[in-house]
Every structure is written in structure tokens, then in C-alpha cells.
Amino acid sequence: MKVGFFIGCNIAFNRPDLEQAVRYTFPALGVELDDLEGQSCCPTWGTMPSIDPVGWYAVGARNLAIAEEKRVEMITACSTCYGSLAKTAHKLQTHRETRNRVNRLLKSIGKEYRGTSRIRHVVYYLYHEIGPEKIKASIKHGLERLSVAIQPGCLSLWPSEIQPEKEADVFHPKILRELCEVLGASAPPYSRILDCCGMGGMRSTDMEKSFILVERKLVTMKKELNPDLIVTGCSSCLIQLDTAQEFLQNKGKINFAIPVLHYVQLLAVCLGAEPQQVAGLARTPVLHLLNKIREG
Amino acid sequence: MLRSGETFEIINLSKGEAGFAEEIKKMGGERILECIQCGKCAATCPLALAGFPFFNKRVIHAILNGLKEVLLNDISIWACQSCNRCTETCPRRVDPFEIMMAMRRVAVRKYALPATAIKGIKSLYDVGHAVYLSEAGEPRKKLGLPEKPPTTVADPEALAEVQSILRKTSLATLGIIPMGEFGIFGI
Numbered sequence: 437m438k439v440g441f442f443i444g445c446n447i448a449f450n451r452p453d454l455e456q457a458v459r460y461t462f463p464a465l466g467v468e469l470d471d472l473e474g475q476s477c478c479p480t481w482g483t484m485p486s487i488d489p490v491g492w493y494a495v496g497a498r499n500l501a502i503a504e505e506k507r508v509e510m511i512t513a514c515s516t517c518y519g520s521l522a523k524t525a526h527k528l529q530t531h532r533e534t535r536n537r538v539n540r541l542l543k544s545i546g547k548e549y550r551g552t553s554r555i556r557h558v559v560y561y562l563y564h565e566i567g568p569e570k571i572k573a574s575i576k577h578g579l580e581r582l583s584v585a586i587q588p589g590c591l592s593l594w595p596s597e598i599q600p601e602k603e604a605d606v607f608h609p610k611i612l613r614e615l616c617e618v619l620g621a622s623a624p625p626y627s628r629i630l631d632c633c634g635m636g637g638m639r640s641t642d643m644e645k646s647f648i649l650v651e652r653k654l655v656t657m658k659k660e661l662n663p664d665l666i667v668t669g670c671s672s673c674l675i676q677l678d679t680a681q682e683f684l685q686n687k688g689k690i691n692f693a694i695p696v697l698h699y700v701q702l703l704a705v706c707l708g709a710e711p712q713q714v715a716g717l718a719r720t721p722v723l724h725l726l727n728k729i730r731e732g
Numbered sequence: 733m734l735r736s737g738e739t740f741e742i743i744n745l746s747k748g749e750a751g752f753a754e755e756i757k758k759m760g761g762e763r764i765l766e767c768i769q770c771g772k773c774a775a776t777c778p779l780a781l782a783g784f785p786f787f788n789k790r791v792i793h794a795i796l797n798g799l800k801e802v803l804l805n806d807i808s809i810w811a812c813q814s815c816n817r818c819t820e821t822c823p824r825r826v827d828p829f830e831i832m833m834a835m836r837r838v839a840v841r842k843y844a845l846p847a848t849a850i851k852g853i854k855s856l857y858d859v860g861h862a863v864y865l866s867e868a869g870e871p872r873k874k875l876g877l878p879e880k881p882p883t884t885v886a887d888p889e890a891l892a893e894v895q896s897i898l899r900k901t902s903l904a905t906l907g908i909i910p911m912g913e914f915g916i917f918g919i
């Protein structure tokens with residue numbers, strides 16, 4: 437099995453340890469990664485989507501065309517990339533005129549969007565393509581007695597209508613919970629499971645307001661679950677939940693620290709990866725926990 | 733109710749800009765007139781939860797009343813998380829997310845966009861990534877990864893393709909960022 441790895445800006449430049457986690461996990465599960473050389477930004481919301489929709493779809497379609505040329509599907513560990521590329525693909529498949537305009541732009545650089553590839557979220561790919569059984573059979577270290585709070589990531593859930601893969605009930609997401617459970621952890625629901633982490637446009641526009649959301653989320657997790665670990669499916673949620681804690685502690689808003697990992701980082705360690713390599717850039721300390729997991 | 737000493741701004745609806753909703757439709761907010769102001773989108777909106785004055789429902793309301801200046805002078809639309817909760821929940825299939833984007837497209841044409849947005853757009857053009865950290869090479873190397881990921885940052889031809897696309901969009905006519913033939917070396 438082979439799949440294209442759409443890396444995404446935040447992972448490549450802010451959390452390359454997550455990139456390394458993907459590069460460890462997929463081959464370990466028998467999936468070869470194609471680098472999709474020359475890929476760019478998805479592009480994200482504050483850029484072309486806010487200026488010119490055809491330009492947005494054209495930059496996205498160029499990325500999809502790279503995967504098409506290589507005859508592979510694409511995976512991403514970033515829910516924003518997933519959302520942007522899924523919207524692009526949906527528009528091009530349902531709107532002939534837009535597709536023609538986009539293909540005229542792509543023609544000028546010798547490319548074409550045909551609609552033969554698709555973007556897949558790593559969480560859904562792991563769940564549907566690899567499957568909980570195989571994951572369970574492949575891990576070297578289990579997470580028995582570990583309790584986890586999950587954060588799915590907005591765009592892996594919504595808008596469900598246009599997404600190639602989704603939850604059976606988007607308002608009660610279960611897939612990420614189940615994937616944590618096959619590793620041996622408990623991953624119960626909590627009241628603010630659907631709340632936004634506050635990253636994205638909000639964080640760059642008004643950090644203080646963005647931190648209102650992340651604080652509420654963290655405090656709810658702490659109060660209701662008191663988890664050992666937060667596990668997310670989205671690189672943006674990872675950055676926000678991880679980096680906000682030190683700030684909130686310094687401001688006296690929270691007096692606890694909960695380590696945060698992307699699911700693929702956690703899976704990588706369960707499969708035998710060196711924690712430092714796949715989670716070494718976390719700001720909220722996590723290595724002590726991962727080393728304990730490795731020691732069994 | 734106002735306490736003594738407090739003031740509030742009176743919005744003069746008769747000064748609203750006729751045709752604003754039409755402009756939003758052209759910019760991608762095609763179903764704006766289907767909105768019945770039920771507020772379901774607002775109930776799920778992170779903007780509302782965080783205390784921004786103009787979240788989805790209120791942006792639509794302001795547009796329908798022609799209050800362009802009010803929206804151009806407010807930062808809320810740029811804090812939209814593009815999370816699509818509103819698009820998921822709207823019973824009228826208005827796609828409020830697209831209306832937030834359409835409003836941004838209108839604002840950009842009036843140069844009413846925050847510096848952080850300009851930075852992201854410039855970075856997309858210069859290196860092919862909206863988020864880019866030139867100092868990421870060292871941590872990448874330490875993790876055993878190549879200093880540059882296999883993207884436009886490591887491939888000048890690929891970057892030239894992205895730039896060539898961008899130069900054929902309305903970004904080129906807006907003049908928000910320098911877009912010379914040769915990317916970062918251009919003028």
C-alpha cells in the first residue's frame with residue numbers, strides 16, 4: 437500500500453516531530469509514503485480563500501494533481517489541510533464552470549485536475565484502511581490504565597456533507613476515542629468534546645479571546661476527566677492545547693499541566709518509536725509519560 | 733438598559749448600502765437571502781462563545797441591512813475559525829462560512845485586512861506556505877529530517893508554479909503584497 441503524505445505548513449515548520457511520527461507510523465503499519473514533491477500550502481483560510489475562491493481552488497487542485505500524477509491518495513494529519521482540500525475537491529467535482537476555470541490556470545503550468553485522487557484524514561485512514569484490529573496487533577507498548585481526553589479537530593467533523601470520510605454521528609464523535617481504546621487507554625466523552633480549541637484565525641487576530649476558549653476546554657477536561665493525556669487528530673489543536681498551558685499557568689488561570697499529543701505521535705510510541713524523535717518538540721512536558729509507556 | 737454615563741452607538745439603517753447583499757452573493761455568499769435569522773449558527777459559533785461582536789448570524793444581519801462600514805471597521809470576520817460548525821447546523825443551507833469568506837473578500841478589496849493576514853498571504857507567495865519559519869531547519873535536522881521539507885521551499889520550479897497561479901488571480905491586481913516575477917527577489 438502506498439499513500440501520498442501531504443505535510444502542511446504547521447507540521448513541517450512548527451511540529452516536525454509530528455512529521456517524523458507520520459514517517460515512522462505508516463511504514464511500520466505497512467503503508468509506504470510518497471513525498472508528493474513540490475506540494476505547497478493547502479492553502480489555508482486567511483490566504484486565498486479570503487481573497488479569490490478560484491485562486492484558492494487552483495492552489496489546492498495543484499496539490500491534488502500532484503497526487504493524481506503519482507496515482508496515490510493523500511493523507512494529512514492537519515484538519516485545516518483536510519478541510520481546505522476536501523472543500524476544493526468537492527467544489528471541483530460539483531461545479532463544472534469553476535473546474536474549467538481552475539483547469540485553465542493549471543494548464544498554464546502543465547497540470548490538470550482530474551478528480552482521481554482524494555484527501556484523507558490520518559485518523560479516518562488509520563480507522564478504515566488499517567483498522568483497529570491490525571493496530572492492536574501491531575503495537576509493542578499498550579496504554580493500560582491511561583486515561584485520555586480527546587479533541588477531534590473541527591474540520592475533521594464539519595461540514596460532514598462534503599467530506600469523503602466521516603463519523604456516523606458528527607455530534608458524538610467516536611472514531612478517535614475508539615482508536616485510543618485499541619491502544620489500551622480509556623477515552624470517555626466529556627461535555628465540551630465538540631468545543632473549538634481557539635487556534636487558527638482567532639489566535640492570530642485576538643490571542644486573549646482565543647485563550648478564553650482553550651482555557652474553558654482545558655478546565656472542563658481536567659474537571660470532568662482528570663486525564664493523563666490529551667489526544668487530538670489535528671495539528672492546529674495540538675499546537676494550541678500544548679502551547680497555551682504554559683501561558684495560562686503564568687497568568688494564574690490554570691494550576692495544572694496535561695500533556696498533549698497528536699494521535700499519530702502516540703501511536704508511533706506504541707509501535708516502538710523513540711519518544712524524543714516523534715514528540716520532542718512538545719512544550720507541555722510529555723516525555724516522562726512516554727518513557728513510562730515504553731517501560732511498560 | 734444604559735447606566736448613567738454610558739453611551740451607545742446608534743446605527744442609522746437608512747444609511748445602509750443598497751446592493752451589499754448582491755455584492756456578497758457575487759463574492760461567494762450565494763445563499764445569503766435564504767437566512768431566516770434563526771440563530772442556530774450562532775449557537776455553535778466559537779466567535780460568539782469568545783465574545784466577538786460580529787459572529788455569523790450578526791454578520792448576515794448587518795449585510796442584509798447594508799451596514800458595510802460597520803463590518804469593515806470590525807475585526808470579527810478575521811477571527812472566524814473557518815470551523816464550519818455553522819455550515820453543518822444551518823437548517824436553510826445558507827453556508828454561513830462562505831458568507832464570512834465573502835465578507836473577507838469584500839474587506840480585502842477595501843484594504844480592510846489585518847497585518848497578520850497580509851503576512852500569511854505574502855508568505856504563501858514567497859515560499860508556498862502561509863505559515864513558514866525560516867529557523868525550522870535546525871529542529872528538523874535534529875529530528876533526523878531534511879532541513880527543508882519536500883515542498884515548494886525545497887523546489888524552486890514548484891514554487892514558480894504556485895507563484896504563476898497566484899499571479900493570474902485577483903491577488904495580482906489588488907497590490908496587497910509585492911509580486912515580482914522572481915518571488916522574494918522581485919519588487
Ligand code: SF4
Nearest residue numbers: 767769770771773822
Ligand atoms: S442558521 Fe442559517 S438560517 Fe439560521 S441564522 Fe444562521 S445562517 Fe441564518
Ligand code: SF4
Nearest residue numbers: 777812813815816818
Ligand atoms: S466557520 Fe466561522 S462563523 Fe462559522 S461557526 Fe466557525 S467560527 Fe463561527
